[in-house]
Amino acid sequence: MIRKITYTIFLSIIVATLILFFVAFPFGKNKMGVGKYYLNNDIKQTGAANVVTAVTLDYRGLDTLGEVTVLFAAAAGVSILFYLIDQDKKKRERQVYPNFIVRVGSRIIFPFILLFGSYIFIHGHLTPGGGFQGGSIIASGFLLLYLAYPGERVNRKKLAVTEGLAGLTFVVFGAIGIFTGAHSFLFNFFPKGTLNMLFSAGILPILYIAIGFKVGSEFAGIIDDMMCQTVCGGEK
Amino acid sequence: MIIVSWILIIIMIVLAILSVQFKDLLAAVVAMGAVSLIISLLFLLLQAPDVAMAEASIGAALTMIIYIIVVRKTERREK
Amino acid sequence: MIFYVGAFILIAVGLYAIIIKKNLVKIIIGLDLISSGTNLLIVSIGYVKGGTAPIFSHPGILPQMMVDPVPQALTLTAIVIGASELALAAAFVAILYKHYGTLDIRKVRGLKW
Numbered sequence: 001m002i003r004k005i006t007y008t009i010f011l012s013i014i015v016a017t018l019i020l021f022f023v024a025f026p027f028g029k030n031k032m033g034v035g036k037y038y039l040n041n042d043i044k045q046t047g048a049a050n051v052v053t054a055v056t057l058d059y060r061g062l063d064t065l066g067e068v069t070v071l072f073a074a075a076a077g078v079s080i081l082f083y084l085i086d087q088d089k090k091k092r093e094r095q096v097y098p099n100f101i102v103r104v105g106s107r108i109i110f111p112f113i114l115l116f117g118s119y120i121f122i123h124g125h126l127t128p129g130g131g132f133q134g135g136s137i138i139a140s141g142f143l144l145l146y147l148a149y150p151g152e153r154v155n156r157k158k159l160a161v162t163e164g165l166a167g168l169t170f171v172v173f174g175a176i177g178i179f180t181g182a183h184s185f186l187f188n189f190f191p192k193g194t195l196n197m198l199f200s201a202g203i204l205p206i207l208y209i210a211i212g213f214k215v216g217s218e219f220a221g222i223i224d225d226m227m228c229q230t231v232c233g234g235e236k
Numbered sequence: 237m238i239i240v241s242w243i244l245i246i247i248m249i250v251l252a253i254l255s256v257q258f259k260d261l262l263a264a265v266v267a268m269g270a271v272s273l274i275i276s277l278l279f280l281l282l283q284a285p286d287v288a289m290a291e292a293s294i295g296a297a298l299t300m301i302i303y304i305i306v307v308r309k310t311e312r313r314e315k
Numbered sequence: 316m317i318f319y320v321g322a323f324i325l326i327a328v329g330l331y332a333i334i335i336k337k338n339l340v341k342i343i344i345g346l347d348l349i350s351s352g353t354n355l356l357i358v359s360i361g362y363v364k365g366g367t368a369p370i371f372s373h374p375g376i377l378p379q380m381m382v383d384p385v386p387q388a389l390t391l392t393a394i395v396i397g398a399s400e401l402a403l404a405a406a407f408v409a410i411l412y413k414h415y416g417t418l419d420i421r422k423v424r425g426l427k428w
């Protein structure tokens with residue numbers, strides 16, 4: 001009963017907010033504030049063709065560093081929680097092995113998934129996409145391997161080293177900005193280049209490559225923690 | 237664009253209600269993945285290709301596998 | 316307009332799942348529905364009628380024709396955070412199931428009202 005009353009109260013709040021939205025933020029109207037500044041000054045200040053990348057990495061780069069830190073904390077939390085389960089005797093489940101075509105096909109397709117993910121995060125400043133999307137595509141490639149070969153796992157130490165080096169790259173390239181030019185963290189100190197070329201936009205491609213490796217290895221670690229509870233029987 | 241977005245949003249709402257109401261948790265999880273996929277299409281209609289790619293690769297693929305592993309580790313029916 | 320309505324209905328359905336439902340997996344699904352609805356709402360606030368995606372892909376595109384890039388950047392952040400938060404919640408559900416042997420939230424002591 002009390003749940004229904006609570007839900008009714010929340011529902012009325014939602015309906016009131018919807019009416020407020022219809023009045024205050026009309027759909028499809030141009031109501032940009034700071035977005036207009038970003039759009040007008042993007043080419044001059046960052047040189048990136050994709051304005052979303054410029055906002056994510058240049059104007060709000062510190063937020064992205066915080067976000068990657070939150071992602072790392074969540075991955076560490078998942079790892080710790082599954083380690084707590086792991087303490088007990090693991091009961092052996094019936095394993096289902098996939099057939100020949102799935103195994104060979106996944107072996108053929110896996111390098112192409114890695115290539116596609118790398119393509120997406122290398123061209124993050126030119127086309128839609130970037131480190132987060134490319135990293136998660138790479139992690140889904142690892143997921144394919146886990147589904148095709150139950151009982152085997154990736155090397156967690158190498159994943160951790162990749163993740164640490166990627167995070168270090170981000171912080172180091174941000175810290176170089178303190179000592180050059182504008183004396184600010186994540187200052188874009190490289191030459192901007194010409195618009196729509198691969199080597200343009202200063203340090204943004206380097207930062208996005210670092211984010212791609214970091215997100216890919218973190219999600220691969222989460223998938224490894226979860227799959228190895230059910231599927232693979234190997235020791236850590 | 238108007239008609240397409242109406243159709244997509246109606247399908248999305250139906251799938252969301254189904255994913256809450258299904259007794260079979262695996263079916264509920266699959267309906268949730270379909271909701272994520274339709275939301276990524278809606279992002280594409282709203283001229284946000286970056287967000288659409290993120291939602292399609294993270295929301296519809298990685299999140300689905302997390303749900304499926306949890307359903308497999310626990311129980312499949314909602315009592 | 317319909318985008319606002321769809322986003323708010325998603326949030327309402329997610330709240331229903333969180334408050335009324337008693338299965339832990341359904342509660343996580345409700346969390347995911349609320350986060351998806353919020354993302355859709357934020358992106359649809361930034362939409363400009365007739366605008367293009369905020370990418371200078373060829374010289375004819377001017378900044379005046381583009382949609383707002385700031386909500387898209389915020390949503391990009393929110394999606395990744397939402398996925399990692401969901402993984403953490405899933406790990407908690409697995410631990411609770413191992414400890415109590417049930418997914419029913421009424422049988423989990425200390426969580427009922």
